[in-house]
Amino acid sequence: MPIVPLKFRESDDDLLLFADDAGGYFKSDDKFLHRYALGQLEPSDVRFLHENGHGFEEIGDLAYSGFEHRFASRLYVPHELDYVILVPTLRCNLACGYCQVSRVNENTPGFDWDEETIEAVLRFLGDLTTRKIKIEFQGGEPLLRLDIIKRVRDYCREKFEESEFVICTNLQEVSFEAWELLEQPDVFTSTSLDSNPLTHQSQRTITAERTNAFFRNLTAAVARLGPGKVSALPTINPQNPPPPQSVIDTFLNFGIRSIYLRPVNYQGFARKKFDAKASAKIWNRYHSSFIDALVEFNWVSDRPLEEYYFVHCLRRVLRAGHNGHVDLRNPNVVGYGYLVVDHDGKIYPTDEARMVSRVGQFDLSMGDVHSGLARDTVDALNAEALNNFHPDCVHCPYQAFCGVDLIDDLSRYGRIDLPKHLTDFCQRHTYIFDKIFSMIYSDSPKIQKSLALWSGTPHFDVALAKVHL
Amino acid sequence: MPPSYLAHLMEPASNTTRSQTIVPDALMPWVADASARFGYLHPGVGLNIEGTLVKLAGPGADDPALLQDFLFCLYRQKIYSESLIHRRMLIEGVTGFANRTT
Ligand code: SF4
Numbered sequence: 001m002p003i004v005p006l007k008f009r010e011s012d013d014d015l016l017l018f019a020d021d022a023g024g025y026f027k028s029d030d031k032f033l034h035r036y037a038l039g040q041l042e043p044s045d046v047r048f049l050h051e052n053g054h055g056f057e058e059i060g061d062l063a064y065s066g067f068e069h070r071f072a073s074r075l076y077v078p079h080e081l082d083y084v085i086l087v088p089t090l091r092c093n094l095a096c097g098y099c100q101v102s103r104v105n106e107n108t109p110g111f112d113w114d115e116e117t118i119e120a121v122l123r124f125l126g127d128l129t130t131r132k133i134k135i136e137f138q139g140g141e142p143l144l145r146l147d148i149i150k151r152v153r154d155y156c157r158e159k160f161e162e163s164e165f166v167i168c169t170n171l172q173e174v175s176f177e178a179w180e181l182l183e184q185p186d187v188f189t190s191t192s193l194d195s196n197p198l199t200h201q202s203q204r205t206i207t208a209e210r211t212n213a214f215f216r217n218l219t220a221a222v223a224r225l226g227p228g229k230v231s232a233l234p235t236i237n238p239q240n241p242p243p244p245q246s247v248i249d250t251f252l253n254f255g256i257r258s259i260y261l262r263p264v265n266y267q268g269f270a271r272k273k274f275d276a277k278a279s280a281k282i283w284n285r286y287h288s289s290f291i292d293a294l295v296e297f298n299w300v301s302d303r304p305l306e307e308y309y310f311v312h313c314l315r316r317v318l319r320a321g322h323n324g325h326v327d328l329r330n331p332n333v334v335g336y337g338y339l340v341v342d343h344d345g346k347i348y349p350t351d352e353a354r355m356v357s358r359v360g361q362f363d364l365s366m367g368d369v370h371s372g373l374a375r376d377t378v379d380a381l382n383a384e385a386l387n388n389f390h391p392d393c394v395h396c397p398y399q400a401f402c403g404v405d406l407i408d409d410l411s412r413y414g415r416i417d418l419p420k421h422l423t424d425f426c427q428r429h430t431y432i433f434d435k436i437f438s439m440i441y442s443d444s445p446k447i448q449k450s451l452a453l454w455s456g457t458p459h460f461d462v463a464l465a466k467v468h469l
Numbered sequence: 470m471p472p473s474y475l476a477h478l479m480e481p482a483s484n485t486t487r488s489q490t491i492v493p494d495a496l497m498p499w500v501a502d503a504s505a506r507f508g509y510l511h512p513g514v515g516l517n518i519e520g521t522l523v524k525l526a527g528p529g530a531d532d533p534a535l536l537q538d539f540l541f542c543l544y545r546q547k548i549y550s551e552s553l554i555h556r557r558m559l560i561e562g563v564t565g566f567a568n569r570t571t
Binding site for chain 1: 493495496506509510541544545547548549552555556558559560562563
């Protein structure tokens with residue numbers, strides 16, 4: 001019986017994790033590996049592989065078609081453009097230490113859309129064929145251009161059957177009109193909440209007065225809009241991270257139960273300086289301790305907490321079709337399903353591409369709202385957006401769950417052909433999937449409770465931890 | 470400890486750490502590819518191949534996990550090359566460029 005290609009990796013219990021290209025996985029030992037690799041499978045091996053969807057009799061039979069279907073459903077197919085990030089201004093009323101390339105001072109002229117650009121953006125949106133649209137306003141501080149936000153909002157409400165708006169604001173100064181806008185049912189608020197007041201102050205607000213203003217506004221936002229309409233993202237300095245419990249306490253305080261931990265995103269020179277290989281290790285260690293703290297918390301709490309990206313990766317392991325995160329898709333085709341329009345009307349495939357272009361590393365723009373889309377550069381990148389034949393990923397059992405982030409590679413290393421294991425992307429994802437599988441194969445009831453909560457099932461199914469010995 | 474079929478032999482200690490293993494005949498065709506991959510995964514380790522004998526030298530070369538990793542590279546290359554046709558057919562099939570007669 002032909003066996004689909006199996007990739008393998010050592011795990012922390014002396015067994016090997018095997019996985020196929022469709023994301024089917026199990027654990028076995030090195031004796032099985034030897035038998036498999038040398039074509040000496042025993043009847044019990046063949047039976048196990050067949051029963052678990054890793055084998056077929058001939059191309060086109062039911063077992064093969066099933067595998068083909070599972071394989072296909074793991075791939076990301078870009079849909080029509082229905083998600084646009086707009087940067088109406090680069091001006092900001094804060095000066096966070098690690099945000100130098102994506103902001104200018106509040107009173108600097110020339111970094112806002114002019115009337116011509118506003119009209120071109122509306123024309124650009126008007127040409128979209130989608131019936132639903134999601135618009136995310138970023139900056140700078142977008143609330144400094146409430147007038148533009150309102151014009152875009154009014155236009156979209158007219159043009160599309162369904163519109164959703166996300167305002168990414170620092171919540172530093174929120175006027176009466178801004179609250180009115182944020183309270184609209186189709187408007188969502190996203191802000192940064194750096195772990196705890198002390199860290200937030202040292203990384204962002206600098207003075208006690210500004211820190212208090214932010215926390216007052218966040219409290220008001222949760223009260224007025226409801227926690228379901230406010231998301232807050234902590235930016236963590238991996239070199240000096242806050243204790244996990246203090247992050248948990250802060251978010252609980254505001255009733256926010258999904259925490260998306262992000263390491264500081266340095267750009268340009270600072271990125272080179274801080275992104276030594278060790279920093280992925282430090283980050284992974286911190287992240288792992290955070291997940292452990294969440295497991296402890298969930299064990300005794302009846303209202304669970306999650307780390308957003310970890311849960312996203314877990315769901316990608318357990319099910320196909322979780323392609324909602326733009327940094328983790330395969331193939332990670334950019335420039336189609338969503339776009340970024342910068343303060344000068346230039347269009348970029350991702351926010352990271354905007355940064356890379358802004359610091360002068362590469363020009364990853366794809367036209368502008370005046371003259372239209374020009375996809376040549378990103379299409380050249382897209383040709384490399386699939387991990388299935390990558391010389392490293394092709395041996396990795398996590399390939400079906402993982403993805404590609406070429407713009408991250410470009411921005412960190414200036415190239416996309418570094419051996420994967422040397423990239424930050426691979427180091428972070430190898431760690432995350434190692435952690436996920438060590439949890440799936442754990443018999444700790446605490447871990448199993450969190451896994452069930454995070455995967456959206458009433459109980460952890462032990463059948464998810466298959467072993468063939 | 471590495472698996473018994475590694476036929477793993479430790480050389481006496483000298484100024485640089487060494488270890489060696491015999492490659493099973495069935496894996497010999499993949500020694501060149503596996504060596505290239507092993508070389509970039511472990512750039513600090515010297516690799517010397519004499520017939521079926523593979524010698525590792527350099528800091529940490531006596532770590533059994535390193536020999537195991539070399540063997541894993543061999544297995545991976547064999548699995549990869551033998552399943553390449555299947556993998557190509559699969560991706561061609563789902564992306565609409567199927568040519569299942571080849
Ligand atoms: S990037 Fe790394 S973790 Fe992801 S599939 Fe490739 S080798 Fe595996």
